[in-house]
Amino acid sequence: MGENIRMAASLYINYILLGMINLIIALHMGFLTVQFDTDAAAISMLISAIGIGKLFGLSFAGKLSDSLGRKPMVITAGILYVIFLIxxxxxxxxxxxxxxxxxAGMGNSILDTSTYPALIEGxxxxxxxxxxxVKAFMSIGATILPLMITFFIAKELFYGYTFFIMAFVFLINAVHLTTVKFPKANMVVVEPGTDNNGENKKKAEPHFAVKPRFWREGVTVIFIGFTSxxxxxxxxxxxxxxxxxxxxMDExxxxxxxxxxxFGGFITVILLATMLDRVFRPVTILILYPLIAIAALSALLFVTNYYVLVVIAFILGLCTSGLFQLAVTLMAEFFPGRKGTSTAFVTLSSSIAFIVIPSLTGLINRHIGVTYIFLFEIAVAVVAMALAVFVSVRYRKIFNITTRKRVLWRNP
Structure with a gap:
């Protein structure tokens, strides 16, 4: 267990940095538009490029994670990020x-398809x-980055120092990971009656009342990944x-x-991590959080008071964080035999979102205005809630929840 905690600590450090990377292009938009002599819509396309790279990486990342193991893939992802940041x-x-x-997008695919399975197996x-x-640590990174940027702005320092600090931490963590032992990929259990050599093994699977189908449950979870x-x-x-x-407001x-x-995102995932397997059913969270987001986004469009905006920003952090991670775990529970590959399918949805959303919202901003971007987000939240309602109904049937009293997320 001690080695698994050491592994998890290093993996979470990577996601602190990834939380910063998810913001780093958007928050340096002003510097980058000057550097490349372009506009905000073009810089938003750099975020789309990360999504394109993720999409390409998914063609091999999940399979390599299952075949080569989680450790070499996590280290490779760290090195790719070092190159990007420098x-x-x-x-x-x-x-x-x-x-x-x-x-960087390729690194994201490799990191996701190796980290999530490693945590599930550990x-x-x-x-x-x-x-x-994972989302908690991403929120920590996303909280730190704006403070770093405002510090460098106040000191009139080169914006690239933010990139270089992150690259250094990625490199040190990659070196450290070479000394860490990871659990065996797609762990197996020995069925009753096998000999001591464990010759008759098969991958552990839950007892399904109804077998999940990829075209139904799998595709729904993939779309939840996209909306989240x-x-x-x-x-x-x-x-x-x-x-x-x-x-x-000023910049x-x-x-x-x-x-x-x-910070709101950090608080919510700490609460979820503490209570998910004991109190809350995660599918309920997948329904409830988009509903709260709809209310908060609607308020955002009409409020101008700074302190009220702070509260709204905090609430939006609370209700939009952790949803993707719940989708990844749900996919692994539906299809447990190849966790790296099943994770890759959900990560596919995130890569498509990274391609489509910045490009689409950039066009909305250019031709209509930034207010309409948040009207579009309300529509996305409505779709997310509808998908979660459907998958909740299917989950109950697949695991026979109506006749067995247990926490929804717990393996049968």
Missing amino acids: AVPFSPTYGIAFAFALL FPKRASSATVL VSLFMIIQTWMATFAEEIIG STAINLLSYYS
Whole structure:
């Protein structure tokens, strides 16, 4: 168990940094538009490039994670991020920066398809808690980054220092991971009656009352993955812009709203990690959180008071964080035999969101206005809630919840 905790600590450090990377392009939009002599819509396409890279990486990342193991893939992802973080501030042209953003997207796919299965295998009895903590550490990173940026702005220092600090931590953590032991990928159990050599083994599977189907449950969870990423991605990318253009805040104050948003995300995933396997049914969270988001987003469109906006940002952080991690764990529970591959399918949805959402919202901002981006987000939240209602009904049938009293997320 001690070695698993050491592994988890290093994996969570990577996700602190990933939480910063998810914001780093959007929060440096002003610097990058000057560096590449372009506009905000073009810089948002750099975020889309990360999604394109993720999509390409998914063609091999899940399979390699299952065949080569989690450890070498996690280390590879860290090295790819080091290259990205060092290269972007020195990129002389937009095209070169775009290419390195593609590389970062590949690293994201490799990291997701190796980290989530490793956590599920390392902590099988608390898999949902272990995976949702990923979002907690991403929220820590997303809280730290705006503070770093405002510090460098105040000191009039080169914006690239933020990138270089993150690259250094990624590199140190990758070196440390070479000394860490990971659990065996897709662990097996010995069936009763087998000999001591364990010749008759098969992968552990829950007892399904109705066998889950990929075209039904699998596809639904994939769409939940898409909507969950879309919800937090729109806020992270455009809340600061909305606060500046519509409400009239200065740049530093607008950016700091994202710290409150990220702090809300951190609080909610700590609560989820503590209570998921004991009190709450995660599918209920997948229904409830988008409903709260709809209310908070509606209020955002009509409020101009700074302190009320802080509260709204915090609530949005509470109700849009951890949903993707719940989708990943749910997919692994429906299809437990190949966790790396099943994780890759949900990660596929996030890569599509990384491609589609920045491009689409960038166009909305360019041709209609930033307010309509948040109207679009309300529509996404409605779809997310409807998908969660459907998968909740299917989950109850598959695991026969109507006749067996147990926590929804717990393995039968």
